[in-house]
Amino acid sequence: MALEIRPSQALKLWRQVHLDLVKDSDADLSARQTAILLTIYLELPPHTVRGLAQQLGVTKPVITRALDTMGKLGLVTRRRDEFDKRNVVIQRTVAGALAVERLADLIVQRSRELGPG
Amino acid sequence: MALEIRPSQALKLWRQVHLDLVKDSDADLSARQTAILLTIYLELPPHTVRGLAQQLGVTKPVITRALDTMGKLGLVTRRRDEFDKRNVVIQRTVAGALAVERLADLIVQRSRELGPG
DNA sequence: CCCGATCGTTACGGACCCGTATCATTATCG
DNA sequence: CGATAATGATACGGGTCCGTAACGATCGGG
Numbered sequence: 176m177a178l179e180i181r182p183s184q185a186l187k188l189w190r191q192v193h194l195d196l197v198k199d200s201d202a203d204l205s206a207r208q209t210a211i212l213l214t215i216y217l218e219l220p221p222h223t224v225r226g227l228a229q230q231l232g233v234t235k236p237v238i239t240r241a242l243d244t245m246g247k248l249g250l251v252t253r254r255r256d257e258f259d260k261r262n263v264v265i266q267r268t269v270a271g272a273l274a275v276e277r278l279a280d281l282i283v284q285r286s287r288e289l290g291p292g
Numbered sequence: 293m294a295l296e297i298r299p300s301q302a303l304k305l306w307r308q309v310h311l312d313l314v315k316d317s318d319a320d321l322s323a324r325q326t327a328i329l330l331t332i333y334l335e336l337p338p339h340t341v342r343g344l345a346q347q348l349g350v351t352k353p354v355i356t357r358a359l360d361t362m363g364k365l366g367l368v369t370r371r372r373d374e375f376d377k378r379n380v381v382i383q384r385t386v387a388g389a390l391a392v393e394r395l396a397d398l399i400v401q402r403s404r405e406l407g408p409g
Numbered sequence: 410c411c412c413g414a415t416c417g418t419t420a421c422g423g424a425c426c427c428g429t430a431t432c433a434t435t436a437t438c439g
Numbered sequence: 440c441g442a443t444a445a446t447g448a449t450a451c452g453g454g455t456c457c458g459t460a461a462c463g464a465t466c467g468g469g
Binding site: 178179180181182183184185186187188189190193194196197203204205206207209210213214216218230231232233272275276278280281282283286287289 | 294295296297298299300301302303304305306307310311312314315320321322323324326331333334347348349350355392393395396397399400403404406
Binding site for chain 2: 417
């Protein structure tokens with residue numbers, strides 16, 4: 176069931192999707208922000224600042240700032256954990272789910288256009 | 293011959309590779325830099341600042357700065373075009389080729405680990 | 410009840426990147 | 440030649456991000 180992709184195909188796909196992302200300037204997320212966003216939307220909740228920081232191997236302020244930025248874009252929301260008010264629970268949004276879906280479609284679309292090379 | 297990948301697989305692959313890139317902090321390239329680097333190494337030379345700017349849909353200073361940064365990292369080199377000294381020809385380097393190769397291997401490796409999901 | 414531990418956030422100084430505008434250099438054409 | 444065009448680099452003001460360090464709020468064990 177493993178995906179069969181050759182190195183040259185992988186690079187072409189990577190380049191083309193990045194070109195698309197750069198041209199659709201609205202989705203100007205860094206590599207870290209991308210990893211954070213996809214972790215939130217692919218991994219099981221709940222997600223906390225500390226948990227994300229550990230998964231990414233970065234410091235907590237990096238997560239806080241990324242959440243600030245993505246919050247402005249409407250991609251995620253934060254809510255205080257009522258049972259432990261020190262914690263903050265990161266929540267998904269409709270806009271974020273749509274953005275992730277669009278990214279998936281973009282990758283799928285571009286992968287379909289790959290030649291045998 | 294088209295690559296068959298499902299949206300959920302595409303997202304898992306995208307997330308995992310980005311996680312790897314973030315943790316291997318040395319390769320801290322932005323989306324634009326990634327697009328530029330892969331364009332230089334996948335498309336036929338010669339590459340110029342203006343040409344890259346057009347392909348990416350960005351302004352020339354973006355390319356100049358990206359080449360500065362990638363030059364410091366040893367990923368590319370610049371050389372004056374002897375036949376038209378206004379032009380600068382961007383050249384590949386061994387280190388850059390190796391970095392691109394490692395990226396390709398990373399994507400291939402992570403794609404092999406994808407489940408049917 | 411209080412003190413330490415833990416959580417997320419913020420302050421700070423420094424670095425990078427952006428787009429616009431401008432510049433020096435070089436080529437081209439009248 | 441001289442004027443115009445084109446190329447890449449640079450200056451600038453503004454924004455974002457980084458890691459370290461410190462902070463307030465909250466929990467929990469003694």
